[in-house]
Amino acid sequence: MDSFHQIDTSINILAQRNKIAEKHYGSSKIQGIEILSYVNETIVHSLKINYYQGVCTGYRVLALHYSNIGSEEKALKYLLLCEEYIKNCNLEEINYAHLYNAYVVYYSDLIGDQEKAAYYCKLSIEKSETLDNKVMLMCSKACLGAIHLKLQNHEQGIELTNSTLIYYEAKNDHLSCMYCYNNLGEAYYNLNLIDKSILYYEKAYKLALEEQDIVIIEDSSIGLSRIYSKNGDFTKAIKLLEKTIQIAKDNKVVRVETNAIFELIDIYISKEDLNKAESLLVQSKKLVDEIHNRLVDLHYNERKAKIAEKLENFKEAYYSSLKCQELTKILESENARNISNNLLKTQLNKTRDRLETIFKIGRELTTMNVIDDVLIEVTQKLKKLMDVDFIGIGEIVNDSILFNHCYEEENFLTPVKYSLTDKNSFAVWSIEHQKELMLNDIESEYSLYIKETNIVNSTAMGNITHSLLYAPLIVKNEIIGVFTIQSYKKDAYSSEEFEIFKIIASYIAIAQVNAYQAEKLKNLSLIDTLTNLKNRSGFTSGFDKIVCNNFSIINSVSLIMLDLDHFKLINDNHGHMAGDLVLKKVGKLLSEYENSVDLVARIGGEEFAILIVNKSINFIRTLAEDIRYSFENTKVTYKNKQIKITTSIGVSYISVDKNKLSLFEELYYQADKALYSAKALGRNKVEFFNKKDTSN
CATH class of the missing domain: 3.30.70.270 (Reverse transcriptase/Diguanylate cyclase domain)
Known part of the structure; x- marks a missing residue:
């Protein structure tokens, strides 16, 4: 390339190439050239003329690209290379803000660790404020708003997103505007404000088509398709997703194509058109294998289990569920996060209605951030499956188990605390032995677990409990609490219902962690991360x-x-x-x-x-x-x-x-x-x- 011979001209060209690449990461090509070749060529020429800023930006673009297509190892590799060049080459401080925002994308979109993403958002905001860089500050605030929305902190998320949107609209920054529109569309959908949700999703989709931003085309079309499906217009939803799949296929963006197919499968499942759902699942298998990402494998097997359950092929559903449990454990171990596992460890003879109810419980619980809401939701759903007269969630606090979330006869109860050394507590036994337990006649079975029964078999409202289930709440091999449901009846629970209870307990554990992280994020917004003092x-x-x-x-x-x-x-x-x-x-x-x-x-x-x-x-x-x-x-x-x-x-x-x-x-x-x-x-x-x- 002759234009690279003159240093000044070369730097301008390289900077422009990086700017173009930043707008197109996640796509397959830029100006007809494969994106990886395009960015790597920019990096090579930058190294030749010692233009280290160009090298640093190129590595950051590669990190964003690999984060977008789901390659964790490569994304982290290029983030670390970018950081190394900033430090060793004494590049401008603003590069740290850009790097922190790239880490936000990595942790939020790829790893799923919103707390870590929020931490890097805060770092970027503080760096931007120190450097008095308004553009980067607004970008970082927009990212923080998106994280709040993902954690269901809708009020804070919408406030931050709207404040940044006003700035971007004034600047006529279409790229940033459509990201804000998309995030607001999702937020209002979650709040069931459908008219507002459609308004912002449509704005995002229109701009994304103009800018050919594949990621926003994906997100906004999926959002709109869910609304159309919710309103019963399945034809419109299907056409929109099929268009997204074709755009992704034309641009060779495999991850987007796969996500849109998964969404289309969900629509056909809800329509009971299982032949089309199964056909699309087979079609997606090749793409899933090409992506080679465990989280995508998890989503694939989730749908495989759902379809098998609908077809009453319980053997296939069972083995798909086992595969998902295995993937979840690996993901939690590798990424130190909790995956919302919407899958079932079901027995062969479970009815389809019971399976669907459990799926609904899992999907809804793992998006909740308030434990009292969790209790009400679980009680209402579980009553369709089994006897629930009393339900409680206990949290381990120092050397005690604190039941501060208990629900009986539509009343929340006063918190109760037990010492972890209490030998007359079923909760303590469950935690100490790390095992679930089922009693259908406390009078005759209590001695298997505790010494005395007179102090544990009556509820706070004076009713006598005859049957109960307990399960420790475990996250990443750490016991964080205990979950119980109880009945006034004898012989209230079957072995099948005991298995269902264990699954619900795993969802409760995720919900409890989500609630803790949401509260921690809220507190994080009041702390100055540099000094650890209040801001x-x-x-x-x-x-x-x-x-x-x-x-x-x-x-x-x-x-x-x-x-x-x-x-x-x-x-x-x-x-x-x-x-x-x-x-x-x-x-x-x-x-x-x-x-x-x-x-x-x-x-x-x-x-x-x-x-x-x-x-x-x-x-x-x-x-x-x-x-x-x-x-x-x-x-x-x-x-x-x-x-x-x-x-x-x-x-x-x-x-x-x-x-x-x-x-x-x-x-x-x-x-x-x-x-x-x-x-x-x-x-x-x-x-x-x-x-x-x-x-x-």
């Missing part, structure tokens, strides 16, 4: 809880604001890595004061805040001076060089008037004024708010 949102939220919600017992409120002196010079002289190291050190230093104060947070780049309530002004003065002194005597070593740090501190102190709520804004205003004074007086000082300063 600005965490600080304002904490202020509301500590001050506003307890105002009747608040006598005084103090706000200490700290600003690192000459922090910009640290970044300029030593680099942003050194600046990050200093901020981490500050976070560690301030965390040592957390037991003495009410709240500590990083509220800006190098700005920190401390909230203290009901302490004397002398205590505040001593504390502020102690913090200043600690900073003054702290040094950070970076590349064998010592970096001195000091801080300017502004303090506001308000004795609360019981007839008037002291607003956060008043505290902030006073502390900020005092901080300004501390800087004006030469920095490395503590200054309290003085009313005379208001004239400034």
